[in-house]
Amino acid sequence: MYRISDEQVEYILDDIRRGGIETEDLQLNLLDHICCIIERELEPGADFERFYRHTLRRFYKSQLREIEEETARSLTFKNYYSMKKLMLMSGALSTASLIAGSIFKIQHWPGAGVLLALGIASFSLLFLPLLAILKAREVAHTRDRIVLTLACLLGIVFSMATLFTIMHWPGASALWFTAIGISAFVLLPVYFFTGIRRPETKLNTMLISILLVGFTGLQFTLMNTRPGKTQAQIRIQAYLQSEALLHSIQPSAMSPTAAYIDATCEQIKTLALEHAASDPATLLREGRPGDQFIHDGTGVRLIRSLRDSVAAYDRGYGAEILPIRNTVLDGDPTQIGYVYTNVSLLQAVSQLQLYLATAEGRKLATAAK
Known part of the structure; x- marks a missing residue:
């Protein structure tokens, strides 16, 4: 077992101070660790200076001062x-x-x-x-x-x-x-x-x-610096105008198929409004229509049923009275929730109801003659 001398202890302590270790307790603790390693591992007659330098490098990555900084950080934080x-x-x-x-x-x-x-x-x-x-x-x-x-x-x-x-x-x-x-x-x-x-x-x-x-x-x-109506507000107003027009031309009586189509449209709008607001005139906000309109949700099933009913209605007339192409009914209904916002979906369904109300009103007018 190697026995370290007092001169070597002083040399190590001075070298620790020169390395940037200023805290006295840290100096003594580091000195004690180094001396213990030297006495335990250094062979008698071996090169003390070389072994000391090798031992010291175990305590840091780049500089000895890292220990001081790490200790200060741990104490203050x-x-x-x-x-x-x-x-x-x-x-x-x-x-x-x-x-x-x-x-x-x-x-x-x-x-x-x-x-x-x-x-x-x-x-x-x-x-x-x-x-x-x-x-x-x-x-x-x-x-x-x-x-x-x-x-x-x-x-x-x-x-x-x-x-x-x-x-x-x-x-x-x-x-x-x-x-x-x-x-x-x-x-x-x-x-x-x-x-x-x-x-x-x-x-x-x-x-x-x-x-x-x-x-x-x-x-x-990319920002709209001009104060005014946003695209969402314009779409909301267009939907509200469609609703007002629909109520004004809604016929008093409808055929069973037309009544079913209109009721299905109202169900779809109710689901879409659940993700908007209870008062569309003042609180309607544009957003996604929700999970009901993706995969096999209730909204998707209603869209499928609506498309079948519209196709049956057109077959009864022998012509495309209610459009399917380029409408909300054209395409994969499971993707409605990703393609449409709640407002655009409401607008699309209201337009379909306007076509229906016009067709039923024309039929009533013809029957009255």
Whole structure:
């Protein structure tokens, strides 16, 4: 067993201090570990200096000062490792959910909206804040922490705007304008004027600032800056006008087949309205018609029944009185929930009822003569 001398102990302690270890307790603990390893593993007569250097490299990856920094981080931020683990888990979860949700949406499989919402929510409300908190501990300057915080805030608002747009929730435009405002008038000036002053970051600051201006400009070009009616509002008004016209020309009596078609149309509209609002005149909002209109849902079965009834009605006349081609009845009924929004579906069904009301009214007028 090798016996280490006092001079060698002093040499090791001085070398630890020169390596950047400033905390006295850490110096003594590290010294004790190194001395124990040397006395246990070093053969008598072997090269002490060479073995000491080999032993010291076991305690760090690049520099000895890493131990000091890691200890300080652990003392001042006790939950660092737990938060780091949670950050990585939330990042992996959000990435997997976004990829799966995108695939489900492309394939028109159920659950795409849930997966996309889960992925974006976990990314923006869990991963990004944890990333900002952990990275803020690693930067030395307050201005860098401010830039990091603003970037995290921008990422959250941008992600929420994307989620609201995908899910057709109200407020998406306000979120997009907020994201553009934070990027153009807050983050970009702060980042540029804090980074341009340091020679070592000047070039990167200029390049990233150019990219920020470019991305913000591209996003701004996609926004509708003119106040006025949106396409959704126009479609809602068109549907309400169709409903008003339908009530004004609805005949007092219908044939049994026509009455069945009209009742089926009302059932379809009721299902579509369940995902809109109880008062269409004031609260109707455009969105997806729901799971009832995909695969073998109730709405899909009603669409199939409606198509059969319309075909039978036309056969009775010997002509295409009620159109099927280029209407909601033309195509795969299991894809209605992906192709149509609730408002466009309501409009399509109301148009079919208008054709029916016109045909039945003409038949009553002819019979009266």
